[in-house]
Structure formats: C-alpha cells, structure tokens
Amino acid sequence: MYKIKSLLDNNIWHKFAIYYQGGSFMTRKKSTQLFYHYFEDWVELYKVNSVRPITLNKYYVTLAWLIRLAPKLQLCDLTRQSYQQLINEYAQDHERQTTMDFHHQLKSCIVDAFEEGEIKQNPTRKAVITGKRPAPKKVKFLSQFDVQKLIHVMNLETSLNWDWFLLLILKTGLRFSEALAITPECFDFTNQTLSVKYSWDYRHTDGSFQPTKNPSSVRQIQLDWQITMQFSQLLHGLPKDQPIFVHGRVFNASINRHLKVLCESAEVPVLSIHGLRHTHASLLLFAGVSVASVARRLGHANMATTQSTYLHIIQELESKDGERIMREMSQLV
Known part of the structure; x- marks a missing residue:
C-alpha cells in the first residue's frame, strides 16, 4: 500500500479516497458521495488535459457554484425535484443562457453517473431552464x-x-x-x-x-x-x-x-x-x-x-x- 501511495501525489491520493481493509482495497461507495465531490472527480478524469484551459475554467466555476448552492447534496439524493431546485436557485442570479450552460455541464456528468449505475434515474430529464431578465444588449458595431x-x-x-x-x-x-x-x-x-x-x-x-x-x-x-x-x-x-x-x-x-x-x-x-x-x-x-x-x-x-x-x-x-x-x-x- 505504501509503495502505491508513493507513486501518487497527495492531491491524487486524496481524490481517489480508497481504504485498505483486510489486505485488500475497497473503493468508497460513490452513490453516497457528495455530488460536488463526484463532479470534481469527473472533471479531473474527463476534462483535464482534454479541453482548452478557458473551457476547463468554466467547469471549475460550475464546481464553485455547486459547493455554494448544494454543499450537502449526495449523489444518491439526486432526483428530478432536487435537481430542479438546484437549477432554479442558480437561475435567480443568472440569465437563461448562462443557466443553460450550467445545466449542460452538470447533465454530462450526471448522465455518466446514471449510465454507470451510480444513480437509478436521470434527474436532468425534462428539466425546466429559466433565468433572470437579460441585461440590455450592448452595441456591437457602429454604422x-x-x-x-x-x-x-x-x-x-x-x-x-x-x-x-x-x-x-x-x-x-x-x-x-x-x-x-x-x-x-x-x-x-x-x-x-x-x-x-x-x-x-x-x-x-x-x-x-x-x-x-x-x-x-x-x-x-x-x-x-x-x-x-x-x-x-x-x-x-x-x-x-x-x-x-x-x-x-x-x-x-x-x-x-x-x-x-x-x-x-x-x-x-x-x-x-x-x-x-x-x-x-x-x-x-x-x-x-x-x-x-x-x-x-x-x-x-x-x-x-x-x-x-x-x-x-x-x-x-x-x-x-x-x-x-x-x-x-x-x-x-
């Protein structure tokens, strides 16, 4: 076990969150994992080094909002109702298009969790996307x-x-x-x-x-x-x-x-x-x-x-x- 740990830096070791019991490794059950932890792991696995830095930063902004709006929400507690509530709270401070982008990033992660059997339903299905009134559009060009x-x-x-x-x-x-x-x-x-x-x-x-x-x-x-x-x-x-x-x-x-x-x-x-x-x-x-x-x-x-x-x-x-x-x-x- 110590040999394996020496090959990993502390940050990666922490994120894997594995336990050693009776001479074997047992992965932490994902379904009871906090949702924002699952999203963070998903970003690290699928987005780091595969998207542009500016795009990756948008995922980290989404993560920050998850921590702010749903710090105690577990993956197993994701339902259509809890997800819709999360989206609605985000929409209070953002325009509809920004809320749609937030939804799409979360949806990609949640669909993967659903396909892997970590959750029993896809809570993003038929989600209603709203947002605050758009600010007046700025002039983009002159005559x-x-x-x-x-x-x-x-x-x-x-x-x-x-x-x-x-x-x-x-x-x-x-x-x-x-x-x-x-x-x-x-x-x-x-x-x-x-x-x-x-x-x-x-x-x-x-x-x-x-x-x-x-x-x-x-x-x-x-x-x-x-x-x-x-x-x-x-x-x-x-x-x-x-x-x-x-x-x-x-x-x-x-x-x-x-x-x-x-x-x-x-x-x-x-x-x-x-x-x-x-x-x-x-x-x-x-x-x-x-x-x-x-x-x-x-x-x-x-x-x-x-x-x-x-x-x-x-x-x-x-x-x-x-x-x-x-x-x-x-x-x-």
Missing part, C-alpha cells in the same frame, strides 16, 4: 455615419497615441492583442499590406510576444492608401522589431475607458475595442465584400465563425439580395 463622427473627434496628431491605435483596428479589424504586437517591420508600405505574425501577452506585467489565436490568424491585411501614408510617416525612425504602441504595462480596461470618452464626445453609441473589430467586419459585409474575404481578413479559422458572428447582418443582406434577384428576373422577357 458608417457613426464611424465618421468617431474619427472626427480623434486626436490624430503627428505622433503615435491610442487614437491611432483605435483607428488602425477600425481600418484593419485587428484583435486587441494583435494590434499591440504590431511593429514597424509588419508594414510593407510599397505593397500597402500589414503582416500579422504575433499577438501581445498584455495580461502579464512585463508583456511579451506570443503566438496568434490560431494559425489562420497569421495573415496579411491590405491597407488603404491613406492609412499607409499616415503610418509611413508616424513610424519613421522607430525600432523595426519593437511594438509601436506598447510602452510599459497595457490595460484593456483603460483603453476601453478612453474609447468610451471618445464615443460620448462624438455622440455615438458606446462600444468596446472589440466592437471596433465588429464594426470593421460589418462595414465590409454591408459594402458587398464576400464572407470568405471578411473571414480571411479577420483571421477566422473558418467561414462558419464569421457566418455565426455576423448572422444578423448576413440575413439582412440576403433579404436585399432577394429583392435584387426579383428585379433582375423581372427584366427577362
């Missing part, structure tokens, strides 16, 4: 008219500042971390292109270059002649391999606050920096640029991401396409 008003109040001086940073995102659709990682050597002023090779790890104190979100994010973006001329003058004499906007610690929230001030000054809806990326894409789509071209420009891994993100715009354009089709067909006589 072309509002974009012009926003640019008009920007302080676009002869030296680089955060307004130039925001303008670059508006005109290229860069992600926040990608824009921070832009260096002078990323620009090809002769061919009017911008190369996206890295992103910037702004979440850590020192900051550093890091890989882009996915391989498709490594791309070349065509620039308009105006911003090409502007940045060719702004970057004169700067170190070729150093970020042009980063000078110390960068906080996303601080630049978002700056953008908020600009939006209020321009009397346009307040949106986030990521909203500028959405604005770039929406303007291109409304201008008739294909979804495939927009997807490549944004660095999406596939067109499905672009289509799902901008579904409302695409549907609006399709309705206009229907009118064009009928107009063209009516001319055939």
Whole structure:
C-alpha cells in the first residue's frame, strides 16, 4: 500500500479516497458521495488535459457554484425535484443562457453517473431552464455615419497615441492583442499590406510576444492608401522589431475607458475595442465584400465563425439580395 501511495501525489491520493481493509482495497461507495465531490472527480478524469484551459475554467466555476448552492447534496439524493431546485436557485442570479450552460455541464456528468449505475434515474430529464431578465444588449458595431463622427473627434496628431491605435483596428479589424504586437517591420508600405505574425501577452506585467489565436490568424491585411501614408510617416525612425504602441504595462480596461470618452464626445453609441473589430467586419459585409474575404481578413479559422458572428447582418443582406434577384428576373422577357 505504501509503495502505491508513493507513486501518487497527495492531491491524487486524496481524490481517489480508497481504504485498505483486510489486505485488500475497497473503493468508497460513490452513490453516497457528495455530488460536488463526484463532479470534481469527473472533471479531473474527463476534462483535464482534454479541453482548452478557458473551457476547463468554466467547469471549475460550475464546481464553485455547486459547493455554494448544494454543499450537502449526495449523489444518491439526486432526483428530478432536487435537481430542479438546484437549477432554479442558480437561475435567480443568472440569465437563461448562462443557466443553460450550467445545466449542460452538470447533465454530462450526471448522465455518466446514471449510465454507470451510480444513480437509478436521470434527474436532468425534462428539466425546466429559466433565468433572470437579460441585461440590455450592448452595441456591437457602429454604422458608417457613426464611424465618421468617431474619427472626427480623434486626436490624430503627428505622433503615435491610442487614437491611432483605435483607428488602425477600425481600418484593419485587428484583435486587441494583435494590434499591440504590431511593429514597424509588419508594414510593407510599397505593397500597402500589414503582416500579422504575433499577438501581445498584455495580461502579464512585463508583456511579451506570443503566438496568434490560431494559425489562420497569421495573415496579411491590405491597407488603404491613406492609412499607409499616415503610418509611413508616424513610424519613421522607430525600432523595426519593437511594438509601436506598447510602452510599459497595457490595460484593456483603460483603453476601453478612453474609447468610451471618445464615443460620448462624438455622440455615438458606446462600444468596446472589440466592437471596433465588429464594426470593421460589418462595414465590409454591408459594402458587398464576400464572407470568405471578411473571414480571411479577420483571421477566422473558418467561414462558419464569421457566418455565426455576423448572422444578423448576413440575413439582412440576403433579404436585399432577394429583392435584387426579383428585379433582375423581372427584366427577362
């Protein structure tokens, strides 16, 4: 027994919760195990190293809520009534979609327990998912008219500042971390292109270059002649391999606050920096640029991401396409 224990760290040994009796091992009966313990073991077994860290963190958030809402609930006491009560309590503080995500994570674990015979019924069957009233949706993109008003109040001086940073995102659709990682050597002023090779790890104190979100994010973006001329003058004499906007610690929230001030000054809806990326894409789509071209420009891994993100715009354009089709067909006589 001691030899086996020496092969396991204390944390793993604790989670296995095995007992030694009469020279043999006897696993703790799972059915009387606290539900949140069972869920924790399930996450460690099936999710650690098999899902992305950001997804794994969501499971741990679910675990934290389980401990908070049902600290004494045993696996064997899971019924449709007790499960519905758990869901209802969670829904009091969360919107319906968030509650649905919470339900789906718990359901995956509980269905496994049911199939393994640990519980006699599936308590998640016919669960009713509710939630508090959704908060007012924030504006995700600006119209072309509002974009012009926003640019008009920007302080676009002869030296680089955060307004130039925001303008670059508006005109290229860069992600926040990608824009921070832009260096002078990323620009090809002769061919009017911008190369996206890295992103910037702004979440850590020192900051550093890091890989882009996915391989498709490594791309070349065509620039308009105006911003090409502007940045060719702004970057004169700067170190070729150093970020042009980063000078110390960068906080996303601080630049978002700056953008908020600009939006209020321009009397346009307040949106986030990521909203500028959405604005770039929406303007291109409304201008008739294909979804495939927009997807490549944004660095999406596939067109499905672009289509799902901008579904409302695409549907609006399709309705206009229907009118064009009928107009063209009516001319055939």
